Amino acid sequence: MKSIFLEWKKIRRTGFFPLFLGGGIVAGAVPIIHMAVRSKVYLIEQTPPIPFLFYENWQMMAMVNMLLVVTGSSLLYHLEYDHYAMEKWKSLPMRESSIFFGKVILTISMSTLPLGMEAGAIAFCSYHWFEVGSSLLKELWKSFAYAFLLMIPCILLSLLLSEACKNMWVSLGIGVICLFTATMLPTNNFLLSLFPFATNFQMAASMDRTKIIYYIYGSALESLILVLAEFLLIKVRRSFT
Amino acid sequence: MNYLSLVMIEFKKIKSSKVLYIFLIATVILWIPSISNVHLNFTMENQGISPENNFFIQGFMGMSWFMFPASMVVGTVLVTQTERANKGILKMLTLPIGRAKLCLAKFIVLLTLGAIKIFMAACAYYMSAALCSATQNYNFILPPFFVAKEIILLFLSSIPMIAFFWALSVCIQVPLFSVGIGFASIVPSVFIINTKVWFAYPMSYPFFLITSEYGKLAKNLNTSQAEPIPFIPTAIFITVLCIAISCLCFGQDERR
Numbered sequence: 001m002k003s004i005f006l007e008w009k010k011i012r013r014t015g016f017f018p019l020f021l022g023g024g025i026v027a028g029a030v031p032i033i034h035m036a037v038r039s040k041v042y043l044i045e046q047t048p049p050i051p052f053l054f055y056e057n058w059q060m061m062a063m064v065n066m067l068l069v070v071t072g073s074s075l076l077y078h079l080e081y082d083h084y085a086m087e088k089w090k091s092l093p094m095r096e097s098s099i100f101f102g103k104v105i106l107t108i109s110m111s112t113l114p115l116g117m118e119a120g121a122i123a124f125c126s127y128h129w130f131e132v133g134s135s136l137l138k139e140l141w142k143s144f145a146y147a148f149l150l151m152i153p154c155i156l157l158s159l160l161l162s163e164a165c166k167n168m169w170v171s172l173g174i175g176v177i178c179l180f181t182a183t184m185l186p187t188n189n190f191l192l193s194l195f196p197f198a199t200n201f202q203m204a205a206s207m208d209r210t211k212i213i214y215y216i217y218g219s220a221l222e223s224l225i226l227v228l229a230e231f232l233l234i235k236v237r238r239s240f241t
Numbered sequence: 242m243n244y245l246s247l248v249m250i251e252f253k254k255i256k257s258s259k260v261l262y263i264f265l266i267a268t269v270i271l272w273i274p275s276i277s278n279v280h281l282n283f284t285m286e287n288q289g290i291s292p293e294n295n296f297f298i299q300g301f302m303g304m305s306w307f308m309f310p311a312s313m314v315v316g317t318v319l320v321t322q323t324e325r326a327n328k329g330i331l332k333m334l335t336l337p338i339g340r341a342k343l344c345l346a347k348f349i350v351l352l353t354l355g356a357i358k359i360f361m362a363a364c365a366y367y368m369s370a371a372l373c374s375a376t377q378n379y380n381f382i383l384p385p386f387f388v389a390k391e392i393i394l395l396f397l398s399s400i401p402m403i404a405f406f407w408a409l410s411v412c413i414q415v416p417l418f419s420v421g422i423g424f425a426s427i428v429p430s431v432f433i434i435n436t437k438v439w440f441a442y443p444m445s446y447p448f449f450l451i452t453s454e455y456g457k458l459a460k461n462l463n464t465s466q467a468e469p470i471p472f473i474p475t476a477i478f479i480t481v482l483c484i485a486i487s488c489l490c491f492g493q494d495e496r497r
Contacts, residue, residue: 015415026425033432060428067424075417082326168416169318173263176311177270183307184274 003094003102010079016110019075020068024114027064028121031057035125049130050139051205053122061118062200063179065151068114069107070158070175076103077162077171096234100163107155112148119144139205146204146212153196153219156226164233194218196226247338247346254323255350260316261357267308268361272369275300279373279381289460293381296373297366297388298455304362305395305447307427309355313403314423316354317410320347334492344491348407348484355403356396363392391454398450401443401476404483411487414494440472443479 011017031053080086080099089099119140126132126140157178162171182197193199199219204212275296282292282299290298324330333343366388370381406423413419430445434452439445449467456464 015417019417019421022421023425026428030429060431063428064425067428068421071417071420071424074420078416167258168322169315170259170263172318172420173260173312173315176308176315177263177267180267180308180311181270184270184303 003098004105007076007099007102007106011076011106014075014079016072016075019072020110020113023064023068024117027061027114028117030060030064031118031121031125035129039129049126049132050122050136050143051203053125054143054203054205057122058203059201062147063183065111065114065118065147066154066179066182066197066200069111069151069155070172070179072107072110073103073155073158073162074168074171074175076107076159078168081166081168097230100159100230103159104156107159108152111151111155115144115148115151143204146202146216147200149216150199150202150219153222153226154200156223156230157196160226160230160233163230190214194222196222244342244346247342248349251320251346251350252353254329255319258319258323260319260354263315264312264354264358264361267312268358268365271304271308271362272300272365274303276369276373279377282381283379285459288462290455290458290462292379293370293383294458296370296381297383297391298451298458300366300369301362301391301395302448302451302455305451306431309358309395309399309447310402310406310427310430310444311424312358313351313355313399313406314420314427316351317406317423318416318420319354320351321410322416330492331495334495340492341488344411344488345484348404348487351403351407352400355399359392359396359399363388391451394450394454395447398446398476401480401483402446404480404487405443408483408487408490412490440467440475443476446476 034057035053080089090096122143123136123140126136158171158175161174161178162168165171165174178195178197182195182201185192185195185198187193187198187201193202194215196219199215199222202215207215279296282295285292285295288295324333334340367382370383373379374381405426406419409423410416410419413422426444430442430448433439433442433445434449439449453464453466456462456466
């Protein structure tokens, strides 16, 4: 708990919070602008609003979310490696892994901000253009809770990459490559789409229940593997330095 | 110190950065799906595009939409952060060299990184085209003159975008913001190429030009073409403005 509080203190002047806020605004603007420009074309098709809005906008919104995670996690470790702050942490009587988990919890809780804003934007679009309101709340909640769960392995992996690479631009570069690979992977192949960055492109709104559960189990397993990888990274690094 | 040696010094600084390996991985990843889905190139009769042209243009469209602009954002981080770490930039600024000159030398490095990235993609294209020609018994290799024309066009169209990213990284001291704004500006380019004001948005130039080339190659597709006016004057204006702003802002923060 203490390490989360410390992490929060560290990011106060880095622009981490405004970045997530700005990212949320950009991602939230996507469906609104899309509907504002092309609503006449879309409203002719009689489709249920949430799957439709997700289908049209989610790829771009998910991409903004992942770029936020990649950039944010690179910064969180850049703070430590710049001016050798990490060496000071290592000399303190605390577990090295607690720094990582502090950052994980911080990024996870911060990612709820853009997700919440995106949910608000989707709700606004379905209320304003499709004139359906509170009845959709349950479906909306389900879709975004699913998106949130699938984002956890992506957060863990980008933080792990940022911890492994001391230069900020290397972790950013690898993160961008991972994201680019994810856009190229076919979404209908289950095993390939379990790649931590690719899972975020999945949408609960147009998926059946069993598949949703498979993806949730898949991302839980991935998260577990990534946590183990973190312990391994610390052990290996220590034996080489 | 003449300008050339200043640029060479800048190259030396990033020599050990292994940036080319990152570019190489990205380029390989770019062409793998094209090679594995090569049979799809034979099913494009509706668009009226030949398989070899489709193979080439699809790969470059994938690159110019996200991979290339994002690599350039990462490149700006590389060029600025290597100097800011351990205050190397302070030492550079104490030398009797104009700030603008230093800024332009770094910008040349960034442009060269962009050119290397595009050149790598072209080399990878030839390798994958040769591989696919062998496996499919169909000639996928396009004449070098045509490929050279396309990649030069892609490079020229990316200069305003690179200048914009460079201005962002110089003017905004917090690396997070310059990177964040850079990344965020790439995402809407898919929207913007479909609007009439695409020419005012430098991040959409490479993707727009490659898409319009696709339209030229595919007989049954009508993609919008770039009108030289207002495109070229706007592009030059944006480039000059961004370079001027970055030259003015360069080292300003460190001087205080």
